[in-house]
Amino acid sequence: MAMAPAFTDITYFIEVAQTQNISRAAERLGITQPSLSSAMKRLEDSVGATLFIRGRTGVQLTKAGKELLGKGRLLLLSWEQLRTDINKKETAVSGQYIIGCHPSVALYSLSRFLPNLMQQHPELEIKLSHDLSRKITEEVISFEVDFGIVVNPVHHPDLVVKELCTDDVLFWTANRPSPTQSLDPQNGVLICDLNLVQVQKLLGDLNKKNQGFKRIIQSGNLEVITDLTASGVGVGVLPRRVATRINSYKLRPLDNRLPVFKDKICLVYRADAQKTKGSQTIIESIKKSFQ
Amino acid sequence: MAMAPAFTDITYFIEVAQTQNISRAAERLGITQPSLSSAMKRLEDSVGATLFIRGRTGVQLTKAGKELLGKGRLLLLSWEQLRTDINKKETAVSGQYIIGCHPSVALYSLSRFLPNLMQQHPELEIKLSHDLSRKITEEVISFEVDFGIVVNPVHHPDLVVKELCTDDVLFWTANRPSPTQSLDPQNGVLICDLNLVQVQKLLGDLNKKNQGFKRIIQSGNLEVITDLTASGVGVGVLPRRVATRINSYKLRPLDNRLPVFKDKICLVYRADAQKTKGSQTIIESIKKSFQ
DNA sequence: TATTTATCATAGCCAATGGCTATGGCTCCC
DNA sequence: GGGAGCCATAGCCATTGGCTATGATAAATA
Numbered sequence: 001m002a003m004a005p006a007f008t009d010i011t012y013f014i015e016v017a018q019t020q021n022i023s024r025a026a027e028r029l030g031i032t033q034p035s036l037s038s039a040m041k042r043l044e045d046s047v048g049a050t051l052f053i054r055g056r057t058g059v060q061l062t063k064a065g066k067e068l069l070g071k072g073r074l075l076l077l078s079w080e081q082l083r084t085d086i087n088k089k090e091t092a093v094s095g096q097y098i099i100g101c102h103p104s105v106a107l108y109s110l111s112r113f114l115p116n117l118m119q120q121h122p123e124l125e126i127k128l129s130h131d132l133s134r135k136i137t138e139e140v141i142s143f144e145v146d147f148g149i150v151v152n153p154v155h156h157p158d159l160v161v162k163e164l165c166t167d168d169v170l171f172w173t174a175n176r177p178s179p180t181q182s183l184d185p186q187n188g189v190l191i192c193d194l195n196l197v198q199v200q201k202l203l204g205d206l207n208k209k210n211q212g213f214k215r216i217i218q219s220g221n222l223e224v225i226t227d228l229t230a231s232g233v234g235v236g237v238l239p240r241r242v243a244t245r246i247n248s249y250k251l252r253p254l255d256n257r258l259p260v261f262k263d264k265i266c267l268v269y270r271a272d273a274q275k276t277k278g279s280q281t282i283i284e285s286i287k288k289s290f291q
Numbered sequence: 292m293a294m295a296p297a298f299t300d301i302t303y304f305i306e307v308a309q310t311q312n313i314s315r316a317a318e319r320l321g322i323t324q325p326s327l328s329s330a331m332k333r334l335e336d337s338v339g340a341t342l343f344i345r346g347r348t349g350v351q352l353t354k355a356g357k358e359l360l361g362k363g364r365l366l367l368l369s370w371e372q373l374r375t376d377i378n379k380k381e382t383a384v385s386g387q388y389i390i391g392c393h394p395s396v397a398l399y400s401l402s403r404f405l406p407n408l409m410q411q412h413p414e415l416e417i418k419l420s421h422d423l424s425r426k427i428t429e430e431v432i433s434f435e436v437d438f439g440i441v442v443n444p445v446h447h448p449d450l451v452v453k454e455l456c457t458d459d460v461l462f463w464t465a466n467r468p469s470p471t472q473s474l475d476p477q478n479g480v481l482i483c484d485l486n487l488v489q490v491q492k493l494l495g496d497l498n499k500k501n502q503g504f505k506r507i508i509q510s511g512n513l514e515v516i517t518d519l520t521a522s523g524v525g526v527g528v529l530p531r532r533v534a535t536r537i538n539s540y541k542l543r544p545l546d547n548r549l550p551v552f553k554d555k556i557c558l559v560y561r562a563d564a565q566k567t568k569g570s571q572t573i574i575e576s577i578k579k580s581f582q
Numbered sequence: 583t584a585t586t587t588a589t590c591a592t593a594g595c596c597a598a599t600g601g602c603t604a605t606g607g608c609t610c611c612c
Numbered sequence: 613g614g615g616a617g618c619c620a621t622a623g624c625c626a627t628t629g630g631c632t633a634t635g636a637t638a639a640a641t642a
Contacts, residue, residue, distance in 0.1 A: 004298040006297045008295045021618080022619065023617080023618065023619080031601070032601070033618090034601085034620075035601050037621090038601090039600080042600090048374065049377050049381050053434075053561075055449075055609090055619090056618055057610090057617085059619085060564070064377045064381060067373070071369070071373045075373065082358075083338055086355045086358050086359060089355060089358060090340050143351045158346075272344045273351070273353065312589080322629095322630070322631090323630070324591095325591075325630085325633095326630045328592090329591090329630085330629080332591090345591085346638095347639065349589070350589090350590080448609095
């Protein structure tokens with residue numbers, strides 16, 4: 001009644017079914033006739049039906065046996081298939097990988113390597129996940145995301161961090177300020193994403209010097225902030241790579257003496273989780289694109 | 292590298308994958324944590340890939356692990372399916388059965404039970420095989436045919452023989468003989484199937500008494516013989532049930548003093564091969580139809 | 583900082599078992 | 613009646629899947 005046979009017993013069975021003779025099947029399988037005999041009894045128990053009719057001239061399959069012969073072959077076949085599939089995944093560059101990064105980082109990083117990567121490895125499937133760098137890093141640590149392209153990642157024992165490039169977060173203004181705009185912190189408008197630690201740090205520095213802005217427009221989208229800044233609404237807090245990405249916006253740094261936050265854009269991933277050929281290919285591709 | 296894992300290991304794996312924790316999975320499986328730990332290492336060997344990333348907080352599936360989780364579930368499912376399928380075949384009245392019988396026997400026997408049987412058991416599939424009774428009996432013995440409805444079967448140790456009814460093989464002639472027909476053996480025409488042992492016996496008897504027919508029309512088809520006899524070509528050798536099956540033919544026994552061969556129409560099958568519910572149902576159905 | 587807690591891995595032991603040899607029982611065929 | 617072929621049974625042994633106890637390590641806690 002044991003409901004769990006071994007794969008071996010099924011392969012044994014198939015050989016017996018084909019030769020219709022336990023003794024000869026045993027020879028071909030390289031085991032002895034009594035072993036095979038008991039193995040078949042074992043299998044009959046676990047399947048719950050008589051599989052053979054034992055006769056003087058060998059064995060004949062019952063209907064149950066015929067059923068098992070056909071489907072058992074399929075079963076073994078799908079096991080072999082599964083096994084090779086898995087091993088292929090290990091060595092071939094294929095499968096689905098999730099890359100996480102802040103949307104604004106995405107805008108100046110993904111296009112550097114994704115086109116090439118996707119073209120050179122048609123089996124590769126990439127999924128993107130956009131969020132704050134902090135969140136992305138957490139998701140990498142918790143296996144939810146394979147790779148992160150993140151800013152100033154926290155360190156973590158399991159995390160591999162590769163610095164890709166640097167950036168500065170600073171205050172920007174339109175080249176031609178509108179007449180109504182005041183660059184004076186006391187009266188001017190600041191446009192920024194308060195969720196960014198970089199912004200929090202800069203504003204903290206400013207406040208220490210009593211230079212805090214009174215009015216703040218909050219936006220979670222750096223592209224929106226860039227656009228508003230270019231339109232002359234106020235002073236924007238932006239990474240250089242974001243502020244200067246679109247030339248037609250003509251932004252310029254507000255004041256050299258104002259504080260600047262140094263960003264490190266890094267590739268992060270779990271070393272233990274990314275050992276496949278596909279992972280290595282992706283890592284190399286990203287690193288290369290920033291050299 | 293052993294390429295043959297046990298089903299148990301896969302069920303273990305699935306539990307571990309679901310709980311993402313070897314210790315808790317071990318509890319649920321009713322084995323100890325070290326056992327499960329080594330079982331998983333075993334499985335990793337046999338599949339040839341790392342399945343988990345072991346961490347302090349439990350285990351996480353690798354991509355290979357995720358693959359195995361999905362397909363492994365299917366694998367176990369198809370095993371269970373196979374198992375229940377086989378057991379259903381044992382107890383339910385379904386599956387394919389082959390019935391063999393001489394075509395002429397078929398004409399007055401099959402219609403007695405087949406319509407009912409097929410209607411009452413929609414899962415039942417019947418295949419017919421027509422040949423000489425002798426051949427059919429051999430095929431039953433060699434497992435090629437499940438049941439035989441045969442005439443005067445030879446005995447065989449493995450064979451179960453159930454007598455269904457009797458019949459006589461004798462000489463027939465048309466009610467109104469044609470002017471040209473001679474009933475005299477010396478000049479008349481005999482129509483028969485020389486392959487039938489019954490016919491051979493009758494002719495042997497006749498020859499002993501010097502009453503042998505000179506001219507013989509041989510046909511392997513008793514319906515043809517019946518038809519020709521009715522048309523007045525000559526004397527036919529036919530079983531009573533065949534000769535009288537179609538009333539409009541108006542055949543009559545030629546002469547009471549001529550020899551008669553007693554036939555036994557029997558159901559034969561291998562007891563060892565026909566233990567399923569379906570077999571029993573078929574046997575009962577056939578026996579009942581002849582009571 | 584030291585301790586407790588939670589995790590998986592390792593080591594060593596034991597019983598269950600899959601395999602082997604030898605033998606028995608049963609036909610069929612000389 | 614004496615092989616010759618089958619499969620089944622019995623008894624033995626090495627392998628192994630499972631158990632207990634312990635180690636190692638990192639995180640949470642005091």
